[in-house]
Amino acid sequence: MANFETIVVETDLLILGGGMAACGAAVEAAHWARQNGLKVTLVDKAAVDRSGAVAMGLSAINQYVGLRDGKNTVKDYVDYVRNDLMGVTREDLVANIARHVDSTVHLFEKWGLPIWKDENGNYVHEGRWQLMINGESYKVVVAEAAKNALLAGNGKAVGEIYERIFIVGPLMDGERCAGAVGFSVREEKFYVFKAKATLVAMGGAVHVFKPRSSGEGMGRAWYPPWNSGSSAYFTLKAGAEMTCQEVRFIPVRFKDAYGPVGAWFLLFKSRATNAMGGEYMVERRAELENWAPYGRVKPIPANLRNYLGMLDVMEGKGPIYMRTEEAIKKIATTYKDDDKAYKKKMKELESEAWEDFLDMTISQAILWAGTNVQPEERSSEIAAAEPYFIGSHSGASGAWVSGPEDLQTDETKKEYFWGYAHMSTVPGLFCAGDASGASSHKFSSGSHAEGRAAAKAAVKFVVDNNTMPNLDAAALEALKEQILRPLDVYEQFKGATTDPEVNPNYIKPRMYMYRLQKLMDEYAAGITAQFTTNESLLNKALELLAFLKEDAEKLAASNLHELMRCWENVHRTWQAEAHVRTLLFREETRWPGYYYRADKPKIDDEQWHVFANCKYHPNTDQWEVLTRPILHIFPQPKEHELLGG
Amino acid sequence: MPSYVNPEKCDGCKALDKTACQHICPNDLMALDKVTMKAYNRDVTMCWECYNCVKICPTQAVEVRGYADFVPLGASATPMRSTDSIMWTVKFRNGTIKRFKFPIRTTPEGEAAPDGGFESPADLASPALFTEPASLGLPEVFTLKH
Ligand SMILES: Cc1cc2nc3c(=O)[nH]c(=O)nc-3n(C[C@H](O)[C@H](O)[C@H](O)COP(=O)(O)OP(=O)(O)OC[C@H]3O[C@@H](n4cnc5c(N)ncnc54)[C@H](O)[C@@H]3O)c2cc1C
Ligand code: SF4
Ligand code: SF4
Numbered sequence: 001m002a003n004f005e006t007i008v009v010e011t012d013l014l015i016l017g018g019g020m021a022a023c024g025a026a027v028e029a030a031h032w033a034r035q036n037g038l039k040v041t042l043v044d045k046a047a048v049d050r051s052g053a054v055a056m057g058l059s060a061i062n063q064y065v066g067l068r069d070g071k072n073t074v075k076d077y078v079d080y081v082r083n084d085l086m087g088v089t090r091e092d093l094v095a096n097i098a099r100h101v102d103s104t105v106h107l108f109e110k111w112g113l114p115i116w117k118d119e120n121g122n123y124v125h126e127g128r129w130q131l132m133i134n135g136e137s138y139k140v141v142v143a144e145a146a147k148n149a150l151l152a153g154n155g156k157a158v159g160e161i162y163e164r165i166f167i168v169g170p171l172m173d174g175e176r177c178a179g180a181v182g183f184s185v186r187e188e189k190f191y192v193f194k195a196k197a198t199l200v201a202m203g204g205a206v207h208v209f210k211p212r213s214s215g216e217g218m219g220r221a222w223y224p225p226w227n228s229g230s231s232a233y234f235t236l237k238a239g240a241e242m243t244c245q246e247v248r249f250i251p252v253r254f255k256d257a258y259g260p261v262g263a264w265f266l267l268f269k270s271r272a273t274n275a276m277g278g279e280y281m282v283e284r285r286a287e288l289e290n291w292a293p294y295g296r297v298k299p300i301p302a303n304l305r306n307y308l309g310m311l312d313v314m315e316g317k318g319p320i321y322m323r324t325e326e327a328i329k330k331i332a333t334t335y336k337d338d339d340k341a342y343k344k345k346m347k348e349l350e351s352e353a354w355e356d357f358l359d360m361t362i363s364q365a366i367l368w369a370g371t372n373v374q375p376e377e378r379s380s381e382i383a384a385a386e387p388y389f390i391g392s393h394s395g396a397s398g399a400w401v402s403g404p405e406d407l408q409t410d411e412t413k414k415e416y417f418w419g420y421a422h423m424s425t426v427p428g429l430f431c432a433g434d435a436s437g438a439s440s441h442k443f444s445s446g447s448h449a450e451g452r453a454a455a456k457a458a459v460k461f462v463v464d465n466n467t468m469p470n471l472d473a474a475a476l477e478a479l480k481e482q483i484l485r486p487l488d489v490y491e492q493f494k495g496a497t498t499d500p501e502v503n504p505n506y507i508k509p510r511m512y513m514y515r516l517q518k519l520m521d522e523y524a525a526g527i528t529a530q531f532t533t534n535e536s537l538l539n540k541a542l543e544l545l546a547f548l549k550e551d552a553e554k555l556a557a558s559n560l561h562e563l564m565r566c567w568e569n570v571h572r573t574w575q576a577e578a579h580v581r582t583l584l585f586r587e588e589t590r591w592p593g594y595y596y597r598a599d600k601p602k603i604d605d606e607q608w609h610v611f612a613n614c615k616y617h618p619n620t621d622q623w624e625v626l627t628r629p630i631l632h633i634f635p636q637p638k639e640h641e642l643l644g645g
Numbered sequence: 646m647p648s649y650v651n652p653e654k655c656d657g658c659k660a661l662d663k664t665a666c667q668h669i670c671p672n673d674l675m676a677l678d679k680v681t682m683k684a685y686n687r688d689v690t691m692c693w694e695c696y697n698c699v700k701i702c703p704t705q706a707v708e709v710r711g712y713a714d715f716v717p718l719g720a721s722a723t724p725m726r727s728t729d730s731i732m733w734t735v736k737f738r739n740g741t742i743k744r745f746k747f748p749i750r751t752t753p754e755g756e757a758a759p760d761g762g763f764e765s766p767a768d769l770a771s772p773a774l775f776t777e778p779a780s781l782g783l784p785e786v787f788t789l790k791h
Contacts, residue, residue: 027759027775028774028775030759031759031760031765031775032769032775035769036769045673046670046671046672046673047668047669047671049669050669050671050695050697051671052671055671055693055695055697056693056695056696056697067781067782067783067787068781068782068783074787095787099786099787099788100774100777100781100786102780102781102782103774103776103777103778103780103781106761106763106780106781106782107761107763107776107780109761110757110758110761110762110763111752111757111758111761112750112751112752112756112757113750113751114748114749114750114751134747134748134749136726136731136747136749137749137750140750141750141752141757144754144755144757145757145758145759146759148755148757148758148759149759164673185673186663213712213714213715214714215690215712215713215714216647216689216690216692216712216713216714217712217714217715217716218690218691219647219672219689219690219691219692219693219694219712220693220694220712221693224671224672224693224695225672225691225692225693226671226672226673226693256715257712257715257716351745354733354735354743354745355745355747358722358724358731358733358735358745358747359747362694362695362696362709362722363693363694363711363712363716365722365733365735366694366709366711366716366720366721366722367711367715367716367720369720369721369722369735369736369737369738369741370711370716370717370718370719370720370737370738371716371717371738372737372738372739372741374741404772406772406788406789406790407788407789408789409789449774452774452775453774456769456774456775459769460769460770463769561673561676561687564673633789
């Protein structure tokens with residue numbers, strides 16, 4: 001076996017990941033840990049300053065309820081999320097995030113994040129729930145507060161941060177989560193983190209499906225290439241029940257560079273039209289009736305908006321254009337009688353439009369500059385990206401976690417509460433952000449807020465269960481052997497060929513990834529399949545996934561970087577399998593702009609107004625797929641309220 | 646090529662034990678060639694063009710050339726990041742130049758105080774998070790139970 005030193009770290013609360021949810025968890029945990037004399041350890045595969053989906057920056061905070069202004073209520077947010085997810089949402093979880101998220105946003109502002117203000121000092125809203133920010137350093141600021149919370153304290157730090165450690169999987173003590181194992185991508189060290197409670201916040205997954213670009217541009221997926229399904233793998237392998245694994249997210253964005261469209265639709269009120277000038281949102285309105293009652297709500301659910309555009313494209317009416325020139329002119333015409341004011345407004349709008357890209361999708365700015373696009377002069381194409389797993393955004397995949405006790409009714413409590421908020425079905429294993437499911441639309445701010453709520457509950461768990469779990473030394477050694485195996489496989493067989501990439505004894509992580517992407521694309525409703533699948537195709541996907549999983553034993557790595565790539569792709573494979581099994585299980589089409597089951601082409605609220613959950617049983621190596629009821633904690637809105645009346 | 650390194654400007658971060666670009670890349674892409682002591686992007690197909698290596702390089706050696714499989718040549722976006730703002734120069738294929746400046750933070754670097762100055766009266770059993778309810782701007786945290 002490769003000769004790696006084993007480093008054992010013992011801690012009370014282990015936070016896995018360093019993104020929005022993990023930074024929220026760190027800030028919160030530090031406070032309660034200090035009060036209770038506990039230690040907190042955070043581990044990230046990258047540098048916390050610039051890791052996760054917010055590494056580049058963002059131009060908007062997408063969840064702010066504004067409770068203090070009295071305009072919206074917690075229930076309003078829950079209604080919005082449930083409708084957007086076609087009725088499939090855990091109200092208790094969404095409400096828990098919604099009641100805390102404003103506090104998190106107000107902290108961001110204190111920490112130094114510039115939030116746009118109007119002349120009266122109020123936040124500038126992009127839409128009802130969204131705030132405009134100057135967000136280039138969003139992650140830097142949020143990470144700074146987390147680091148200050150954990151590491152400062154005049155020599156009495158409550159925590160420690162490990163960077164560049166790739167977490168592979170869970171450590172278990174019987175049914176209880178006992179920490180995590182991983183390795184350094186910088187030096188030959190194998191890490192064992194023993195913990196009384198573990199909080200998973202390692203983001204969602206990309207590159208499970210074939211991306212639209214196949215050359216250099218492959219890295220420019222909408223979702224950042226460094227989040228590879230580690231949260232899903234970790235929770236599945238621990239034996240945790242998962243939910244909404246079928247609810248992938250497909251964003252419609254500016255074509256190819258995937259620049260954001262939120263500001264264009266919401267702030268600039270732009271229209272999207274097809275090649276003939278037709279507006280699919282108007283021309284195809286009747287189609288929405290087929291997806292009632294959700295087709296009737298306002299705002300129209302994201303997947304249905306996608307779907308109407310996709311119908312245009314499939315009928316050959318593409319490209320679909322964002323009418324940027326029209327939108328900008330319309331705003332500026334208010335000033336048309338005052339030449340100076342008009343010019344000033346145009347300049348301001350131009351700067352806002354470019355900042356939107358430069359803050360969060362710089363590639364889109366390069367693409368515009370490379371094709372000489374000035375948005376005030378010319379429209380730009382938009383298109384559906386490939387499928388991603390991001391439970392914090394408009395997808396919903398993640399672990400099935402307990403809600404808080406005080407947000408349950410007598411009825412929901414039996415189904416949705418088991419002691420600690422945001423704890424999975426595995427004792428001691430907590431999840432937040434993309435790692436927890438059925439609570440979408442938390443975005444950057446809500447993920448941070450959920451990380452905080454989960455961390456507080458996890459500290460409570462440690463106080464109530466203050467014993468260090470036991471680890472079996474032989475099992476640990478076996479894990480180490482398994483995790484380092486790709487290095488051994490490479491060393492053992494590299495001599496069999498003059499080309500290290502082509503060898504009959506092993507597969508390199510890149511080709512392994514291409515194999516996964518091709519099978520998911522073709523059989524599990526990827527882009528080339530127009531997001532369409534059926535039972536036979538899905539069964540074929542499972543058959544090919546089984547071969548792939550066997551070949552995962554033959555992954556080969558020539559260095560630490562490749563070892564990380566090997567494990568990232570194993571993580572993706574498990575995310576893929578959970579997805580395919582749940583697609584197969586849910587015998588209806590509920591989110592047509594995300595995927596379409598051609599053999600079950602209609603929504604079936606009678607049978608399928610339920611959560612589809614799945615679970616991997618580590619002891620028997622079996623999967624189980626099951627339903628859980630959708631219960632409400634708030635009275636349901638009447639149809640006229642759904643319509644915005 | 647996504648991010649690439651200008652060999653004339655890169656000094657390998659003076660051979661300190663870790664280079665700035667290597668430290669910051671969220672995808673572990675920037676590596677140092679131990680012979681030339683110059684940095685390089687080891688896998689351009691996995692680069693998000695997040696510009697973190699560009700922004701952090703002390704010698705401005707890292708630049709980005711748009712993805713060649715869909716971006717026509719000749720354009721660039723170049724940042725200059727200071728402690729409180731960022732200045733962008735966007736160069737078009739046709740030669741047009743645009744400049745933009747945006748604020749990036751309102752507090753001095755390093756000084757984000759975790760509690761933001763809000764008090765934390767709650768205890769471990771209550772639904773209130775630390776800094777709440779003050780940081781909500783409300784007298785109490787929303788609950789269904791009273
Ligand atoms: C392109 C894009 C645009 C978005 N725009 C907005 C917006 O405008 N406004 C908004 O509010 N939200 C936006 N979001 C959503 C927001 O970014 C996410 O909701 C949020 O980042 C989720 O937080 P998280 O902590 O779950 O994941 P992340 O913030 O992605 O953090 C994941 C962390 O896990 C680490 N990690 C991953 N795997 C491992 C491993 N194996 N071992 C150790 N560490 C690991 C990563 O390095 C990272 O630190 C956007 C998201 C994307 C992708
Ligand atoms: S940060 Fe700049 S100078 Fe330092 S190694 Fe990287 S490219 Fe070279
Ligand atoms: S642009 Fe971002 S992803 Fe690409 S090499 Fe630089 S830091 Fe890494």
